[in-house]
Amino acid sequence: MSMITVHEAMSQALAEEMRRDARVLMFGEGVATKRKDLLAEFGASRVRNTPLAEGIIAGTAVGAAATGLRPVVDLLFAPFLTLAMDALVNSAGKLRYLSGGQFEFPLVAIAMTGSGWCVGAQHNHNLEAWFAHAPGLKVVMPSNAADFKGLLKSAIRDDNPVLFFVDLGLLHQTGEVPGSESLVPIGQAAVARPGRDVTLVSYAKTVPVCLQAAETLAAEGISAEVVDLRTVKPLDLSTVLASVGRTRRAVVVHEASLTCGVGAEVAALLAEHAFDSLMAPVRRLAGPDTPTPASYPLEQAFVPQAAAVAEAARTLVRPG
Amino acid sequence: MSLIASYETPEALLEAMLLIRAYELRVSAVSAERSTPGTCTSVGQEAAAVGVVSALGADDLILTNHRSAGHLLARGADPGRLMAEVMGRSDGYCKGKSGSLHISARELGVVLTSTIVGGELSLATGVALSQTMLGRPGIVACFFGDGAACEGIFHESLNLGAVWKLPILFVCENNEWQAFVHRRETMVGDRIAAWAAPYGIDSATVDGNDVEAVRAAATAAAAAVRRTGMPFLLETATYRQRGHFEPDDQSYVDAQELAAWKQRDPIARMQARLADSRGLTAGDFAGLEARVAARIDAALAFAQVSPYPQPAELLTDVYV
Numbered sequence: 001m002s003m004i005t006v007h008e009a010m011s012q013a014l015a016e017e018m019r020r021d022a023r024v025l026m027f028g029e030g031v032a033t034k035r036k037d038l039l040a041e042f043g044a045s046r047v048r049n050t051p052l053a054e055g056i057i058a059g060t061a062v063g064a065a066a067t068g069l070r071p072v073v074d075l076l077f078a079p080f081l082t083l084a085m086d087a088l089v090n091s092a093g094k095l096r097y098l099s100g101g102q103f104e105f106p107l108v109a110i111a112m113t114g115s116g117w118c119v120g121a122q123h124n125h126n127l128e129a130w131f132a133h134a135p136g137l138k139v140v141m142p143s144n145a146a147d148f149k150g151l152l153k154s155a156i157r158d159d160n161p162v163l164f165f166v167d168l169g170l171l172h173q174t175g176e177v178p179g180s181e182s183l184v185p186i187g188q189a190a191v192a193r194p195g196r197d198v199t200l201v202s203y204a205k206t207v208p209v210c211l212q213a214a215e216t217l218a219a220e221g222i223s224a225e226v227v228d229l230r231t232v233k234p235l236d237l238s239t240v241l242a243s244v245g246r247t248r249r250a251v252v253v254h255e256a257s258l259t260c261g262v263g264a265e266v267a268a269l270l271a272e273h274a275f276d277s278l279m280a281p282v283r284r285l286a287g288p289d290t291p292t293p294a295s296y297p298l299e300q301a302f303v304p305q306a307a308a309v310a311e312a313a314r315t316l317v318r319p320g
Numbered sequence: 321m322s323l324i325a326s327y328e329t330p331e332a333l334l335e336a337m338l339l340i341r342a343y344e345l346r347v348s349a350v351s352a353e354r355s356t357p358g359t360c361t362s363v364g365q366e367a368a369a370v371g372v373v374s375a376l377g378a379d380d381l382i383l384t385n386h387r388s389a390g391h392l393l394a395r396g397a398d399p400g401r402l403m404a405e406v407m408g409r410s411d412g413y414c415k416g417k418s419g420s421l422h423i424s425a426r427e428l429g430v431v432l433t434s435t436i437v438g439g440e441l442s443l444a445t446g447v448a449l450s451q452t453m454l455g456r457p458g459i460v461a462c463f464f465g466d467g468a469a470c471e472g473i474f475h476e477s478l479n480l481g482a483v484w485k486l487p488i489l490f491v492c493e494n495n496e497w498q499a500f501v502h503r504r505e506t507m508v509g510d511r512i513a514a515w516a517a518p519y520g521i522d523s524a525t526v527d528g529n530d531v532e533a534v535r536a537a538a539t540a541a542a543a544a545v546r547r548t549g550m551p552f553l554l555e556t557a558t559y560r561q562r563g564h565f566e567p568d569d570q571s572y573v574d575a576q577e578l579a580a581w582k583q584r585d586p587i588a589r590m591q592a593r594l595a596d597s598r599g600l601t602a603g604d605f606a607g608l609e610a611r612v613a614a615r616i617d618a619a620l621a622f623a624q625v626s627p628y629p630q631p632a633e634l635l636t637d638v639y640v
Contacts, residue, residue: 055476056473063447063449064449068454086436090434096638100416
């Protein structure tokens with residue numbers, strides 16, 4: 001175990017997987033410039049800069065994945081994915097199916113998102129639900145250094161296209177990271193804190209928010225369980241159901257805008273599968289249906305806060 | 321015996337064009353009876369397809385688009401499996417999941433067909449990158465139209481192909497039509513080949529209705545790609561004699577222009593040349609046409625009795 005940042009955890013995952021498998025290569029906007037360590041170890045053929053042209057970056061990754069390589073592409077900020085969506089959604093997500101299984105698309109598309117850098121809505125837009133709605137794609141969004149490393153390694157080894165979202169607010173946070181061969185499986189949630197009275201379901205930067213809320217609640221005698229989804233799709237329904245089956249109350253928390261967000265899916269799944277266990281309606285706390293502002297206080301206000309999460313949980317556990 | 325067609329004689333070029341024509345007219349006739357979905361035909365463009373595909377080697381890979389029957393049949397595709405695919409049957413190349421619009425046939429080296437105009441241009445760079453990095457011998461032929469050339473991705477693909485020195489034969493079939501719009505309304509100038517020079521890519525334009533001229537130009541272009549490792553842009557100047565999509569009354573088409581291009585029909589021109597240069601008679605042509613018609617009869621019969629996919633196929637070839 002060692003204490004490293006999320007950024008360092010991702011660098012370790014990339015280097016280890018490139019060392020393990022000669023078919024893995026990485027390219028994108030500034031990849032060779034910023035990842036000098038990878039360039040030095042693996043050479044200019046496997047670590048490449050590209051034009052600032054997301055359509056061809058993603059398309060090249062998809063074409064390469066179908067024909068024997070395992071590309072990882074860095075598309076920088078999530079809103080830039082709108083220019084890469086034809087390749088990712090129409091080609092990578094659909095052509096395995098439409099070809100009757102003739103081709104697979106083992107690729108990882110990395111994009112940063114979320115508040116923290118005051119960059120405004122054309123650099124900060126949590127698009128994970130868009131891609132979760134597109135068939136054939138997996139969507140990963142970790143909350144801590146160990147999961148960033150373990151999930152990125154799993155994403156690189158997966159034979160499906162994986163969208164790997166990096167929450168900007170977490171990039172420089174540190175965490176304990178185990179040794180090289182500790183993979184975190186895609187599609188497996190984690191119980192970040194056990195509890196009895198209410199389940200806080202979240203992912204990415206709002207997991208620490210939920211953990212903070214759970215601390216507050218504990219001081220009041222309310223035991224909150226925090227479930228970190230880690231993977232948005234495929235979503236680990238059984239872990240969520242097991243938790244809510246015990247606590248019988250749920251609050252879903254994420255930074256992405258409320259309408260048709262991941263919280264809507266989780267709430268619908270709970271209504272379908274856990275209606276009889278629920279003692280109270282499922283609550284959703286999410287960003288508003290607005291673009292994200294640049295101004296620091298407004299940007300912070302966009303994200304659900306621990307006090308609001310604690311209050312939502314409190315009203316579920318102690319109504320009236 | 322290889323599944324991939326080879327062409328030893330001029331008569332073989334004619335027979336391939338006759339097969340494509342007969343196939344597309346038969347599929348159009350069947351769809352007019354509303355028993356199969358409509359297709360995008362390439363009637364009038366047979367020489368452009370056969371001329372280029374006949375110039376490729378067995379190791380070369382092809383990316384095509386929604387107007388793909390000519391490329392597939394010229395490469396040696398079984399018309400019965402193609403018809404089965406168009407009709408959504410389980411014996412189709414993609415098990416009926418593609419329909420006519422995105423047929424790929426890995427065994428023929430026809431990879432990653434995209435029906436999103438320009439989609440194949442986004443993927444070709446990645447396929448060529450695999451060929452280069454994995455040390456495979458074949459070049460990549462990417463077929464697209466004048467419509468795709470007006471997409472931004474065309475320019476991204478040529479630029480990256482040139483910057484990364486990728487072995488791509490870009491083949492622009494300029495058929496004068498961009499869906500329901502004549503390209504003179506939407507495009508600067510008449511020739512797309514001219515757009516290659518700013519990217520440092522060599523190009524040529526050839527009479528796309530002269531199969532032997534296309535074959536000669538494509539042979540030279542493919543040789544240039546192999547010799548230099550650089551892309552080449554070959555433009556085949558041809559004409560779409562039928563509508564964008566079957567059925568289509570072509571009420572928007574200038575009758576004089578259509579009649580003029582029908583005077584330059586690639587099949588009639590090749591027949592006249594073979595009568596002249598190799599002494600083929602009306603009886604010889606009738607024999608060829610009868611042989612082709614018999615193949616198409618057998619293909620349709622095969623497709624019509626091919627079973628529809630089982631309902632369980634809905635959930636295969638994709639993770640769910």
